[in-house]
Amino acid sequence: MTKFFRHKAYFIGVHVLMFIFLFSALYAYFPWIQVKVKEIIDPADKVITIAHRGASGYAPENTIPAIELAIEMQADYIELDIHLTKDKIPVVIHDETVNRTTGGRGYVRNLTLEQIKQLDAGTWFNEAYPMFAREQYAGITIPTLDEVFEMFGDKTRYMIEIKEPGANSQIEALLNEAIEKYKLEDAVSVHSFSSASLRKLHALNPEIPLYQLVWNDYAAARLPPRLILRM
Numbered sequence: 001m002t003k004f005f006r007h008k009a010y011f012i013g014v015h016v017l018m019f020i021f022l023f024s025a026l027y028a029y030f031p032w033i034q035v036k037v038k039e040i041i042d043p044a045d046k047v048i049t050i051a052h053r054g055a056s057g058y059a060p061e062n063t064i065p066a067i068e069l070a071i072e073m074q075a076d077y078i079e080l081d082i083h084l085t086k087d088k089i090p091v092v093i094h095d096e097t098v099n100r101t102t103g104g105r106g107y108v109r110n111l112t113l114e115q116i117k118q119l120d121a122g123t124w125f126n127e128a129y130p131m132f133a134r135e136q137y138a139g140i141t142i143p144t145l146d147e148v149f150e151m152f153g154d155k156t157r158y159m160i161e162i163k164e165p166g167a168n169s170q171i172e173a174l175l176n177e178a179i180e181k182y183k184l185e186d187a188v189s190v191h192s193f194s195s196a197s198l199r200k201l202h203a204l205n206p207e208i209p210l211y212q213l214v215w216n217d218y219a220a221a222r223l224p225p226r227l228i229l230r231m
Contacts, residue, residue, distance in 0.1 A: 024131045050159060051075035053094060058132050060125040061101065062092045063140050067148065071156050077189070078152075079159040082145055083108040084171050085116055090145040090178065096163065100124070102142065117141050145175070149182040158188045161213070165197035172200040179208065 054066025055073055062080055070078050081094040085108060098104045098111065102119035122137035145160075165171050179188050191211035192198050198210045 048076040049074075050077040050079050052079045053081065054078055059134075060122045060137055060140065062094055062142070063121055063137075064143055064148070064151065065122075065134075065137060065140060067152060067156075071152070075156070077157045077159045079161065080145075080148065081161045081163050082171065082175065083163050084169060084174070085113045086110055087112045088170055088174065089113045090171065090174050091116060092143050092145060092148055094163070098142070113144065145178050146181075149178055149184060153182060154184060154187050156187070158184070159211075160188060160190050162190060162192040162194065162197050162201075165192065165194045165200075169197075172197055173204060176201060176204045176208070179205070 051066075051070030051073070053061035054063065055069035055075070056062070056066055059066040059069050067078050067080075080092050082090045083093055083096060085091055091108065091113070093101065093108060095101065096109070097107050098116065098119055099106075101124055102121045103123060104111075104115075104119040108116070119142065120139050121142045122140040126133035126137055148158075160175065162171055162175065175190070179185060185205070185207050189209040189211065190198070190201060191213050193213045193215065195212055198212060201208060202210060
């Protein structure tokens with residue numbers, strides 16, 4: 001009996017792998033095949049689809065192509081991360097360094113926008129995910145928040161994560177300036193692990209919806225509800 005189940009599990013596993021391989025091959029070699037979020041998931045009335053770092057499974061994360069593809073896939077929100085450069089420009093990147101998603105090295109906060117714009121933010125994706133590689137991804141740059149808002153405006157809605165705010169950071173004020181500049185108060189929500197950062201932004205603009213992120217921490221999970229609500 002044990003042998004039977006072992007063979008059955010092997011049989012199922014092989015067919016699952018074959019399906020994944022076939023789907024990847026079809027997507028890689030037939031670009032006209034489009035995957036739309038709402039064709040995979042039929043959301044209920046109160047469910048929204050959020051493209052994490054744009055369509056980061058199909059294009060370099062937090063880049064213009066990833067946002068374009070997410071909009072094409074009909075995602076309800078585009079989730080993006082922002083850091084400040086050395087010259088205090090909000091740029092769209094997840095990590096505090098450029099090491100993982102560009103050909104460069106260094107902390108975002110220690111690099112000027114001019115230095116960051118010289119970095120290739122797409123080739124790493126082509127090398128890591130050849131089944132989704134595209135020639136046009138090579139050489140793309142890290143976008144500024146201004147570039148994203150100017151290009152896409154209210155064509156979509158945004159969920160912005162403030163990364164590494166720091167005690168003396170101007171990131172909340174600069175984010176609010178960008179939101180007001182492009183009149184996107186009704187299109188932007190903001191979340192962060194920093195409750196202090198969210199409070200600063202709320203003081204600047206009480207109309208922006210805010211969400212407190214929490215780490216998967218047992219002690220934090222046991223916080224009394226009254227403390228969580230006060231955050």
